[in-house]
């Protein structure tokens with residue numbers, strides 16, 4: 001039985017608390033909350049869990065083996081550092097931290113002490129994303145041409161981070177996972193309509209090895225709730241729509257250009273004459289109904305038990321933070337193309 005404490009139980013924390021509390025081999029002994037109203041919520045709904053104000057008292061209890069962080073991004077590195085320094089495994093909600101330097105500091109601490117450090121990239125546990133990853137691994141899509149993600153809604157507007165840091169960790173973690181790579185460069189642009197200096201909408205294009213481009217649109221100022229990833233390959237195309245009933249649609253669609261490099265067409269025929277359009281069946285695979293956060297909680301518990309890295313490990317969290325930092329630099333510098341190497345070099349010096 002793993003004994004946990006959770007820090008923070010605001011908007012998202014209740015989901016973590018519910019999923020960790022539901023695990024047969026874990027118990028959430030404490031929730032640390034700065035807000036009296038949120039402590040009351042915990043007491044009313046989780047009578048077996050003590051709602052307390054001070055982290056010190058929790059870290060002083062040797063029964064507590066692991067800490068779950070569900071506090072705002074700005075607090076992640078410092079709270080993770082305290083928990084790890086006190087010998088506790090740590091699950092940190094996304095983003096893992098605000099800079100690569102912060103990630104490296106807590107990662108080094110976790111490694112030195114043999115502790116598990118996991119980031120809450122929940123989409124790595126999403127059945128649709130996992131099924132899509134398998135489709136790619138089987139080569140069914142052919143060569144991946146490009147992909148794009150949209151994560152839009154009316155709110156929830158935040159003041160502590162912009163829409164990029166709030167929403168894009170999900171999409172970048174999905175891109176990196178599906179492509180099994182990290183971006184090499186990014187260009188980004190955005191706008192701040194509601195709060196000065198805090199972008200409500202951001203468009204970014206990440207360049208991956210092999211010339212694959214992944215475009216991203218995030219917004220909390222949109223009339224529709226959209227959570228979609230479209231992936232276009234040479235053989236098939238896929239739409240993953242997280243708000244649809246059937247989340248994954250695999251289209252046998254494409255345009256083939258046979259003999260493109262070899263056959264010369266008669267001079268009066270346009271080059272498009274050789275293109276062959278395909279429009280076949282659409283597959284909508286049945287997916288397991290597992291709640292991604294439940295699977296993420298399991299992975300954290302089992303990674304600690306089996307002394308192995310979780311799927312959403314610190315290295316993956318670092319790659320997402322690096323991409324976010326590069327996109328932020330591009331945003332600040334008039335959409336300059338920023339190479340990831342520049343960010344990584346600056347953080348190493």
Ligand SMILES: NC(=O)c1ccc[n+]([C@@H]2O[C@H](COP(=O)([O-])OP(=O)(O)OC[C@H]3O[C@@H](n4cnc5c(N)ncnc54)[C@H](O)[C@@H]3O)[C@@H](O)[C@H]2O)c1
Pocket residue numbers: 007008009010011012013032033034035038069070071072073075093094095120122166
């Ligand atoms: N995985 C997802 O889909 C998802 C969705 C939303 C938010 N999140 C992440 O969850 C985290 C929390 O976001 P939120 O929307 O719940 O924020 P929130 O502001 O609604 O809640 C944070 C809570 O933490 C408490 N808190 C802050 N600092 C504290 C401290 N030092 N000690 C004790 N309590 C403290 C606050 O009182 C508040 O109740 C963020 O990292 C966010 O990115 C993840």
